[in-house]
Amino acid sequence: MASIRIKNIGPIRDTGVITLTHIMLVIGEQSTGKSTFLKILCYCRWVEKRVMIGENINVFNNNGDFVKKMMEFHQLSSDYFSEKSEVEYNGEAVTIRCDGKKGCVAITSEFEKVRHNTKISYIPAERNLLSVIPQIDDKYRSSTFNAMFNSVIEFNEANHIFSREKPLRLSFDGNMEYFHEGANDYVRLLDRNDMQPLPLEFTSSGVKAALPLNVIVHYLCQVTGSPSKRTPQMVISDRSLGFEDDVKQNRTNAYNYPQLFIEEPEQHLYPLSQARLVRDIIAQFSYALKKTGKPGYVFVTTHSPYILSQLNVLLKARQASQKNKPATLKVVPEECILPLSYYSAYFMSKDGTMENMIDRQTRLIMGEYLDSVSDEVEEALNRLNDIIFAQDEQD
Numbered sequence: 001m002a003s004i005r006i007k008n009i010g011p012i013r014d015t016g017v018i019t020l021t022h023i024m025l026v027i028g029e030q031s032t033g034k035s036t037f038l039k040i041l042c043y044c045r046w047v048e049k050r051v052m053i054g055e056n057i058n059v060f061n062n063n064g065d066f067v068k069k070m071m072e073f074h075q076l077s078s079d080y081f082s083e084k085s086e087v088e089y090n091g092e093a094v095t096i097r098c099d100g101k102k103g104c105v106a107i108t109s110e111f112e113k114v115r116h117n118t119k120i121s122y123i124p125a126e127r128n129l130l131s132v133i134p135q136i137d138d139k140y141r142s143s144t145f146n147a148m149f150n151s152v153i154e155f156n157e158a159n160h161i162f163s164r165e166k167p168l169r170l171s172f173d174g175n176m177e178y179f180h181e182g183a184n185d186y187v188r189l190l191d192r193n194d195m196q197p198l199p200l201e202f203t204s205s206g207v208k209a210a211l212p213l214n215v216i217v218h219y220l221c222q223v224t225g226s227p228s229k230r231t232p233q234m235v236i237s238d239r240s241l242g243f244e245d246d247v248k249q250n251r252t253n254a255y256n257y258p259q260l261f262i263e264e265p266e267q268h269l270y271p272l273s274q275a276r277l278v279r280d281i282i283a284q285f286s287y288a289l290k291k292t293g294k295p296g297y298v299f300v301t302t303h304s305p306y307i308l309s310q311l312n313v314l315l316k317a318r319q320a321s322q323k324n325k326p327a328t329l330k331v332v333p334e335e336c337i338l339p340l341s342y343y344s345a346y347f348m349s350k351d352g353t354m355e356n357m358i359d360r361q362t363r364l365i366m367g368e369y370l371d372s373v374s375d376e377v378e379e380a381l382n383r384l385n386d387i388i389f390a391q392d393e394q395d
Helices: 034-052 063-072 125-132 146-158 203-222 232-240 244-248 271-292 305-321 325-329 371-392
Strands: 002-010 012-013 023-027 087-091 096-100 100-108 118-123 175-180 185-189 260-262 297-302 341-348 354-356
Touching: 002 034, 012 185, 023 034, 023 232, 023 305, 034 063, 034 087, 034 096, 034 100, 034 260, 034 271, 034 297, 063 096, 063 100, 063 146, 118 146, 118 203, 125 146, 125 203, 175 203, 203 260, 203 271, 260 271, 271 297, 271 305, 305 325, 305 341
Parallel strands: 023 297, 023 341, 118 260, 260 297
Antiparallel strands: 002 012, 002 087, 087 096, 096 100, 175 185, 341 354
């Protein structure tokens, strides 16, 4: 399996070797390096994809270009990098070594066997802009192609598959549907036939933050197995390079699986809505898996203990299904029950390191990580109660 290690970049001191799983969560306080980790991982996976579908590897090996392009796309400060900065990525098809501000990309010995195509999407925390600005694809322009600009393009691709006749039922609120019509986006309340559809920019903060994520996730999983944006010239090039089998098996000219990189899915959502959103993401992951037989990847950063609690529910459901599947399916839908080996969770600490949060015996996320703030609140309440009771006794 692929792995990554990041050292001395921004707030990250040393992640250690992190083996990638199909569903990975990273939790931690703000400014500890969660997004930095996600951005660097996403860029490495994107470079691997580009090389696999025919990009000239020298594009990334020119002096300083690897780090420069990563900083531009993911808006990482140059101050994050120093001579001590390191990235070591070991993928199926490529390896990446980055020392200081220079990177080296090389193909592996298995490159010809494993070469394929995949659909990658980085969904940033700033995604609510997609909902706030009407017709953002016409209004948002960037001189550099960055993650936010890419989200604009992907949302514009995704929203066209949901019409008034075939809307998207929003997973985080079962009473809402979304559709795109003309050049506008709308939300419709299912229990209010007397109301006209509401333009997206006039919806609540929770809808503005979660809807773009909901739409893009459904879109990416739906296009899995579909033809990619590769040109006929690229396919001809595949044949000339001896990749005839790749063409026949749709390994490069179709999307084999999705890769989702999601920042803070919990934004502005009630805890129950967070749980529903997590289940929907997993359900869409399963939908894509059934289409091609190849599991995708979901990488998530979060501050929310509710996201991790819901993950524990799904991990426990897998264990319960092995004992009594019919009873388990009354609690958790079958499409949300995946192998335990698909999951991993890490805590990003203030000292710039990452710690595995999965208990080896229970295979659940360890309790102390779920809601550490509750311990602090409980301690404060106990101390305040002591003050109150002590004063009552004096009175």
